[in-house]
Amino acid sequence: MEKVLRFKKEDLFNYAVLYMEKLGIPQKDAEIVADVLIAADLRGVDSHGLIRIYSYYGSRLEKKYMNPLTPFKIISETDTTVLYDGGNGLGQVISCLAMKKCIEKAKKSNVAIATVKNSNHYGIAGYYAMMALEHGMIGISLTNSQPLVAPTYGRTAVLGTNPISFAAPSYNEYPFVLDMATSVVPIGRIKVYEEKNEKIPIGWGIDDDGNVTEDPKKVQSGGPGALMPLGGIDIMRGYKGYGLALMVEILCAALSGAAHLTDVGFPHEPKVSDVSHFFMTVNIEAFRPLIDFKKQIDDMIKILKNSPKAAGHARIYIAGEKEFEIVKFNETHGVPIIAPVIEELKANGKRLGVDFELKPL
Amino acid sequence: MEKVLRFKKEDLFNYAVLYMEKLGIPQKDAEIVADVLIAADLRGVDSHGLIRIYSYYGSRLEKKYMNPLTPFKIISETDTTVLYDGGNGLGQVISCLAMKKCIEKAKKSNVAIATVKNSNHYGIAGYYAMMALEHGMIGISLTNSQPLVAPTYGRTAVLGTNPISFAAPSYNEYPFVLDMATSVVPIGRIKVYEEKNEKIPIGWGIDDDGNVTEDPKKVQSGGPGALMPLGGIDIMRGYKGYGLALMVEILCAALSGAAHLTDVGFPHEPKVSDVSHFFMTVNIEAFRPLIDFKKQIDDMIKILKNSPKAAGHARIYIAGEKEFEIVKFNETHGVPIIAPVIEELKANGKRLGVDFELKPL
Numbered sequence: 204m205e206k207v208l209r210f211k212k213e214d215l216f217n218y219a220v221l222y223m224e225k226l227g228i229p230q231k232d233a234e235i236v237a238d239v240l241i242a243a244d245l246r247g248v249d250s251h252g253l254i255r256i257y258s259y260y261g262s263r264l265e266k267k268y269m270n271p272l273t274p275f276k277i278i279s280e281t282d283t284t285v286l287y288d289g290g291n292g293l294g295q296v297i298s299c300l301a302m303k304k305c306i307e308k309a310k311k312s313n314v315a316i317a318t319v320k321n322s323n324h325y326g327i328a329g330y331y332a333m334m335a336l337e338h339g340m341i342g343i344s345l346t347n348s349q350p351l352v353a354p355t356y357g358r359t360a361v362l363g364t365n366p367i368s369f370a371a372p373s374y375n376e377y378p379f380v381l382d383m384a385t386s387v388v389p390i391g392r393i394k395v396y397e398e399k400n401e402k403i404p405i406g407w408g409i410d411d412d413g414n415v416t417e418d419p420k421k422v423q424s425g426g427p428g429a430l431m432p433l434g435g436i437d438i439m440r441g442y443k444g445y446g447l448a449l450m451v452e453i454l455c456a457a458l459s460g461a462a463h464l465t466d467v468g469f470p471h472e473p474k475v476s477d478v479s480h481f482f483m484t485v486n487i488e489a490f491r492p493l494i495d496f497k498k499q500i501d502d503m504i505k506i507l508k509n510s511p512k513a514a515g516h517a518r519i520y521i522a523g524e525k526e527f528e529i530v531k532f533n534e535t536h537g538v539p540i541i542a543p544v545i546e547e548l549k550a551n552g553k554r555l556g557v558d559f560e561l562k563p564l
Numbered sequence: 565m566e567k568v569l570r571f572k573k574e575d576l577f578n579y580a581v582l583y584m585e586k587l588g589i590p591q592k593d594a595e596i597v598a599d600v601l602i603a604a605d606l607r608g609v610d611s612h613g614l615i616r617i618y619s620y621y622g623s624r625l626e627k628k629y630m631n632p633l634t635p636f637k638i639i640s641e642t643d644t645t646v647l648y649d650g651g652n653g654l655g656q657v658i659s660c661l662a663m664k665k666c667i668e669k670a671k672k673s674n675v676a677i678a679t680v681k682n683s684n685h686y687g688i689a690g691y692y693a694m695m696a697l698e699h700g701m702i703g704i705s706l707t708n709s710q711p712l713v714a715p716t717y718g719r720t721a722v723l724g725t726n727p728i729s730f731a732a733p734s735y736n737e738y739p740f741v742l743d744m745a746t747s748v749v750p751i752g753r754i755k756v757y758e759e760k761n762e763k764i765p766i767g768w769g770i771d772d773d774g775n776v777t778e779d780p781k782k783v784q785s786g787g788p789g790a791l792m793p794l795g796g797i798d799i800m801r802g803y804k805g806y807g808l809a810l811m812v813e814i815l816c817a818a819l820s821g822a823a824h825l826t827d828v829g830f831p832h833e834p835k836v837s838d839v840s841h842f843f844m845t846v847n848i849e850a851f852r853p854l855i856d857f858k859k860q861i862d863d864m865i866k867i868l869k870n871s872p873k874a875a876g877h878a879r880i881y882i883a884g885e886k887e888f889e890i891v892k893f894n895e896t897h898g899v900p901i902i903a904p905v906i907e908e909l910k911a912n913g914k915r916l917g918v919d920f921e922l923k924p925l
Contacts, residue, residue, distance in 0.1 A: 356877035413874020446742040446883040513774020516717035522807040
């Protein structure tokens with residue numbers, strides 16, 4: 204068990220803002236990036252939180268691989284659509300802006316889509332989908348990413364883990380928030396098994412010959428091997444996960460005219476990543492009274508949760524429910540950060556003159 | 565191997581129209597239903613073709629469970645949205661109409677959504693998504709269905725097989741056409757194993773206790789047991805398939821105010837099914853020149869198809885590709901119908917006075 208320290212959310216936020224400002228990011232933008240990163244740790248999605256502040260953002264900014272000013276521009280726009288060039292800046296900054304624009308447009312036009320090209324990693328997909336909830340809208344957020352997933356019958360990584368996030372508002376229950384990679388697992392999950400010297404389940408990854416493997420060392424970012432799409436092996440319909448990943452790639456890269464598939468850069472590569480995103484909002488009131496929709500979502504959740512449980516299980520979950528409960532716990536008890544991440548925050552902060560000196564709770 | 569006879573597409577179409585007209589469906593509507601049904605057989609999706617003309621449509625029409633006149637009405641409408649009441653009529657008729665309306669709206673407003681409540685089974689989801697292609701649009705088609713799939717940690721069927729279809733136009737390659745149930749397999753696939761007296765793979769279905777089972781007899785429509793969502797067992801992330809199924813349920817049932825989950829009727833039940841659908845169109849030109857998008861889709865397809873193959877595999881497929889090739893073959897050699905379906909067509913046709921006397925090729 205790794206050592207975990209817990210910190211006040213506000214302390215982590217303030218530190219992340221300072222760190223980002225040192226790298227040349229304007230304060231308001233730094234606050235957005237910090238909020239998205241810490242939202243991940245807060246929700247228990249620690250793979251997308253402060254653990255990545257250096258490898259995905261800090262290192263690229265130090266080396267000038269990305270632009271701290273996020274000098275975005277609008278390439279095309281209509282009442283229901285907008286295409287941004289993200290200026291090779293912070294994915295979080297342009298994504299928040301794009302989702303806000305979608306919400307604004309859907310208030311008038313009821314449905315809106317924003318796509319973003321020339322961007323970078325944007326953190327958790329769910330952050331942006333959830334922005335729609337308080338406006339009585341359904342929110343959708345998709346992104347492509349560096350190639351990590353093999354197509355069915357392939358043996359090299361061609362597709363990103365291309366997540367799908369979908370959020371719908373509820374009445375008394377937690378909102379429905381789906382936020383899932385279209386691969387079976389993310390690459391970080393393989394790493395966990397490798398570090399524990401354990402076999403990975405059959406169907407998570409393939410080796411360099413394209414055979415399923417239980418050896419995590421044979422499934423690495425950038426090769427050898429690759430992750431498998433949701434479904435896994437053929438008989439379990441892995442081609443459906445592959446199809447979903449390609450659908451996300453089309454909506455992000457082809458609709459915006461960004462880099463696609465193997466042309467999307469890895470965070471460590473000394474080049475423009477050209478990651479692309481897709482956002483969408485649907486104003487529920489355009490179809491029927493929002494209150495009726497919300498109450499129906501509650502009813503659906505109750506039917507699912509009250510349905511008979513499988514042997515050995517006491518509870519059926521709804522997408523997003525676990526994360527909302529973790530947020531509640533972490534807001535009371537502090538946001539957990541594992542020791543190696545704290546060491547990394549200290550080392551990288553020191554170099555920039557922003558010492559990480561937060562007191563754990 | 566079951567005996568298969570091949571027929572001219574036009575002959576099957578004309579017969580299906582006659583049969584539907586005998587059941588009180590107006591000619592133009594009958595032609596739509598026939599076209600959707602035979603498109604399934606033509607594409608090799610024989611589970612959704614003429615095999616269902618009696619069980620899903622004919623029997624319900626004979627017993628007056630559904631309305632042959634499809635007396636739809638518009639409940640709400642804006643420049644980008646429309647909600648239909650399908651009048652408990654033919655799912656294919658209202659769905660074609662709804663998708664046409666989406667295309668028309670997207671020509672002006674660039675993005676459009678149509679939802680339909682109080683409908684019935686609409687055939688293959690892909691039929692409607694593909695209607696967008698010739699208009700330079702992305703098409704999306706979703707539907708819920710009678711409960712056949714258990715939520716993760718559940719042991720009874722609560723969700724439909726809720727398919728997702730997504731179509732995007734290409735330049736020289738086949739268009740990208742994803743058309744997938746959000747369960748691992750449809751219930752018909754389990755039936756095939758049962759009839760062959762073979763075990764089903766672990767992860768396709770659960771028994772009445774919620775345990776995975778290899779016995780197809782324990783995974784039946786209406787119980788006992790249930791299908792598993794895409795991903796299958798927990799370690800393979802079946803909760804993602806469950807999340808996708810619920811996303812489809814929300815977009816179909818909650819956005820339209822239709823029956824949901826266990827309230828959706830089975831085709832054999834003597835009641836209104838209240839199946840619901842969701843359709844969407846995206847006008848690509850609103851974002852960037854259509855020709856550039858189409859050429860990028862071709863590039864993506866080439867990268868995927870030219871990527872290294874797994875041991876034992878010579879070819880990587882794109883969603884929809886196999887079906888387009890099957891269509892080509894069947895248009896030349898005839899549409900295959902298995903002997904038991906022909907017997908059923910003969911028996912049910914005779915009763916209505918429309919004898920099935922087609923000559924196989």
